[in-house]
Amino acid sequence: MKKVLFIYFSQSGQLEEIANSVARPFLEDSEMEIDFYEIKMVHSFPFPWTSHAFFNTFPETFQQIPEEILPPPPRVLETDYNLIIFHYQVWYLTPSIPINSFLKSKYAKDMLAGKPIVTISGSRNMWALAQDKMKILLQTNGATLVGNIALTDRHHNLISVVTIVDWMFSGIKRRAYGFFPKPGVSEREIQGADKYGKIIIPYLKKGIFDGLQRELVEAGAVDYRFFLVSMDQKGNRMFRIWSSLILRNPSKRRRLVGIFKYYVVFAIYGISPIVYLIELFLYPLLYFLKYRKEKEHYEGI
Ligand SMILES: Cc1cc2nc3c(=O)[nH]c(=O)nc-3n(C[C@H](O)[C@H](O)[C@H](O)COP(=O)(O)O)c2cc1C
Structure with a gap:
């Protein structure tokens, strides 16, 4: 059993x-x-x-x-x-x-x-x-x-x-x-x-x-989708800054969370399509430098 x-x-x-x-x-x-x-x-x-x-x-x-x-x-x-x-x-x-x-x-x-x-x-x-x-x-x-x-x-x-x-x-x-x-x-x-x-x-x-x-x-x-991992990495860098900023300023929390909301929308609809086009253009180069290893990593355990 x-x-x-x-x-x-x-x-x-x-x-x-x-x-x-x-x-x-x-x-x-x-x-x-x-x-x-x-x-x-x-x-x-x-x-x-x-x-x-x-x-x-x-x-x-x-x-x-x-x-x-x-x-x-x-x-x-x-x-x-x-x-x-x-x-x-x-x-x-x-x-x-x-x-x-x-x-x-x-x-x-x-x-x-x-x-x-x-x-x-x-x-x-x-x-x-x-x-x-x-x-x-x-x-x-x-x-x-x-x-x-x-x-x-x-x-x-x-x-x-x-x-x-x-x-x-x-x-x-x-x-x-x-x-x-x-x-x-x-x-x-x-x-x-x-x-x-x-x-x-x-x-x-x-x-x-x-x-x-x-x-x-x-x-x-x-x-594995190279662009989603790339956004995930960039998002983690920015989220580290935002989360520390909000937690260090409890008295301004409501206002900062309100600004963070607009930041997220801007990052997704304003910045990410531009980064996508750049990374798509660089794909053949980045594949050998980065994506091949990443794919192996995330398909593994
Ligand atoms: C506060 C919050 C943040 C989320 N952030 C992400 C995220 O960063 N990445 C993602 O792929 N999905 C994100 N999701 C979606 C969740 O992973 C999940 O698919 C969804 O909440 C449904 O899960 P459930 O089984 O709890 O209903 C988020 C959902 C919530 C509620």
Whole structure:
């Protein structure tokens, strides 16, 4: 018997649906015993978000400042799992506050130390540097990353910004203004995520995970896009400055968060298309200097 724990947090239910899909083949296998653990916060975040709450959560998210979580159920704390499948979402290029709070809580080390972990993110599309941060959090807890699946909104970056904002501020996964595509990970990909469960099971049965990540990538688990990683890197540099500025000036917080909101819109719609054209022009050169290595890094574990 192999015991598997599915950890997740989800505001809209998207990551819960993904976890259910991945879990389907485990449920159908008589050698598998599975549990779900939903991370719950003492202070919960609003959903749908108001504009102020959405931007106001930025500094603490980016600086990875944890909040208190409710204790996990006793069964989850007591069971010795053979594999943990860890679902998370990205907030401001960083694992979300609930995920960060769990990973920095007193429960995480006991639950994760010495355990193989498969991470599954469900984000808009900028997950790469958040996954680097996730690796550090897992290492700190003594866990071993054996696989990674990054599910995203596959639409154009400038379109998915509009549609995700509509989703986050309305709470409904709908076609914004009647003609935009639906936001988030597509229904087809969510339902099709059981293929990843099917890939993982034989490795778990053998207890050896060598080759798992390669097989996951061949099945479409990671879609490296050079420009999204480039924006992620630049965004991280700017977010470091903005988050420190806001946290160092609590009395001016409301005004600074208001300016930050306009900065984000300007960076996405004003600066990023110009940088994209420049990087597209330089692509053949940058491929050998940078992108080839990056692709290997993010398709690996
Ligand atoms: C405050 C906030 C910030 C977000 N920032 C990012 C981001 O930097 N990159 C990204 O790809 N998605 C971002 N998203 C989208 C989330 O990763 C996720 O896809 C969405 O919130 C749905 O997750 P759920 O399962 O919790 O409903 C953000 C969402 C929220 C609420």
